[in-house]
Amino acid sequence: MMIIGNGRLITRDETQPYFEDGAVAIEKNKIVMVGTTEQVMRAYPKAERIDADGNVIMPAFINAHEHIYSAFARGLSVKGYHPAGFLDILEGMWWNIDRHLTLEQTRLSAYATYLDSIRNGVTTVFDHHASFCEIDGSLSAIEEAAGTLGVRTCLCYEVSDRDGMDKSRAAVMENSRFIRHALKEPDDMLAGMMGMHASFTISDQTMELCASEIPDEVGYHIHVAEGRYDLEHCQKTYGKRIVERLKEFGILRPATLLAHCIYINEEEMELIRAADTMVVHNPESNMGNACGCPPTMELVHRGILTGLGTDGYTHDMTESYKVANILHKHHLKDPNAAWSEVPKMLFEGNAGIAGRYFKTPLGVLKEGAAADVIIWDYDPLTPMDETNINGHILFGMQGRSVRTTICNGKVLMKDREMTGIDEAKIMADCRQAAKELAASLFDLSPAEGC
Numbered sequence: 001m002m003i004i005g006n007g008r009l010i011t012r013d014e015t016q017p018y019f020e021d022g023a024v025a026i027e028k029n030k031i032v033m034v035g036t037t038e039q040v041m042r043a044y045p046k047a048e049r050i051d052a053d054g055n056v057i058m059p060a061f062i063n064a065h066e067h068i069y070s071a072f073a074r075g076l077s078v079k080g081y082h083p084a085g086f087l088d089i090l091e092g093m094w095w096n097i098d099r100h101l102t103l104e105q106t107r108l109s110a111y112a113t114y115l116d117s118i119r120n121g122v123t124t125v126f127d128h129h130a131s132f133c134e135i136d137g138s139l140s141a142i143e144e145a146a147g148t149l150g151v152r153t154c155l156c157y158e159v160s161d162r163d164g165m166d167k168s169r170a171a172v173m174e175n176s177r178f179i180r181h182a183l184k185e186p187d188d189m190l191a192g193m194m195g196m197h198a199s200f201t202i203s204d205q206t207m208e209l210c211a212s213e214i215p216d217e218v219g220y221h222i223h224v225a226e227g228r229y230d231l232e233h234c235q236k237t238y239g240k241r242i243v244e245r246l247k248e249f250g251i252l253r254p255a256t257l258l259a260h261c262i263y264i265n266e267e268e269m270e271l272i273r274a275a276d277t278m279v280v281h282n283p284e285s286n287m288g289n290a291c292g293c294p295p296t297m298e299l300v301h302r303g304i305l306t307g308l309g310t311d312g313y314t315h316d317m318t319e320s321y322k323v324a325n326i327l328h329k330h331h332l333k334d335p336n337a338a339w340s341e342v343p344k345m346l347f348e349g350n351a352g353i354a355g356r357y358f359k360t361p362l363g364v365l366k367e368g369a370a371a372d373v374i375i376w377d378y379d380p381l382t383p384m385d386e387t388n389i390n391g392h393i394l395f396g397m398q399g400r401s402v403r404t405t406i407c408n409g410k411v412l413m414k415d416r417e418m419t420g421i422d423e424a425k426i427m428a429d430c431r432q433a434a435k436e437l438a439a440s441l442f443d444l445s446p447a448e449g450c
Helices: 035-041 068-073 086-098 103-121 138-149 165-183 204-212 230-237 243-247 268-275 283-288 298-300 317-332 342-357 389-396 423-443
Strands: 002-010 016-027 032-038 050-052 055-059 059-067 121-127 152-155 190-192 196-198 220-224 257-260 278-281 307-309 373-376 402-406 410-414
Touching: 002 035, 002 068, 002 373, 016 035, 016 055, 032 035, 032 243, 050 138, 055 121, 059 103, 059 257, 059 307, 059 317, 059 342, 068 086, 068 103, 068 423, 086 230, 086 423, 103 138, 103 402, 103 410, 103 423, 121 342, 121 402, 138 152, 138 165, 165 190, 165 196, 220 243, 230 243, 243 268, 268 298, 278 298, 278 342, 283 317, 298 307, 298 317, 298 342, 307 317, 317 342, 317 389, 342 389
Parallel strands: 002 050, 002 055, 059 121, 121 152, 152 190, 196 220, 220 257, 257 278, 278 307
Antiparallel strands: 002 016, 016 032, 055 373, 373 402, 402 410
């Protein structure tokens, strides 16, 4: 038994959203009680205790769209890389990296990403992976890192024809193998999806192969209309818009996650809504790649399950929260935009997305929910109660203010120190791998790969 108490408790449970001095009791991997610190300690007097010292206790974060393979790109300068648009960014940077990423570099990229996620209070990660240098076994390499560090994760491999049909088929088979493996896992810490890059790099033949290799209960994880070229290519090549094409191949389903959805129209939104398909918004990436602002507010207003991701741009969900808040205000020229929609995406949408892949309730502190809990170093300057929680998070907190991270009842980080792992050794290995990857990008042209 373990109690996390003596803190301002944010539960995300509508029946009891906030306790000025609250606590949660954990038995094994589930929450068994939520209440005042006095109530919980009276009920479990012999439990191990973690004292929040009056700081904030809340559910751990969920990241609904991540790219582990981008971990070693920080500060990277690629020779001759001067992008004029999004396609140049893909070809010059991201596809260049994934064509050189070895299996060992993939594994270490996962360690680096999950470690940073833990530091920022993220314990559930939906990742969309690509490593066309070495495809087979890449998702298992990522799984190893997640299992060692104790993070919950949903994985997929990015199917694409961009490096030829042999590698495209290998990518489908990697997804198929891993999905079936994940479905057999009993501990509710691992899931798999059929990953796809984007419509403009996936032929009808490959779409059909994906459909033949995916179980009915699993969905797709695919970039949709992230750039204008994706839409224009679909219209020119297939005579239809992207979401219409996805519908024809049965990709729109409740377990499917569509990333970005920048260049979609009202008819496509209705197709997504009717299929109960999910969408994930990645504001920093969209702005950084100069792709545009998606109609995310409209998606939320239409009742489409919409979440928030980072697209590998950061591992701090509060950072994405802050950027999404100002992006939509700026884009819509409406100071009232995004106040309710963005926190709904982050705290309700991401929990809803996770609920379609994991059996235990996530993103909430209540009896029976997963024991995924974080403690923030935050002592509010102004009054704090259930009516202004989101305002305090938006303007007063950041990921690196997280002091303690617990996932599935296991303390992964306590007082900003990782537990049960040799973090220094892992980071030394990661730095060496990043150095080797950077060198390989100069040794070979982008088209050659490893």
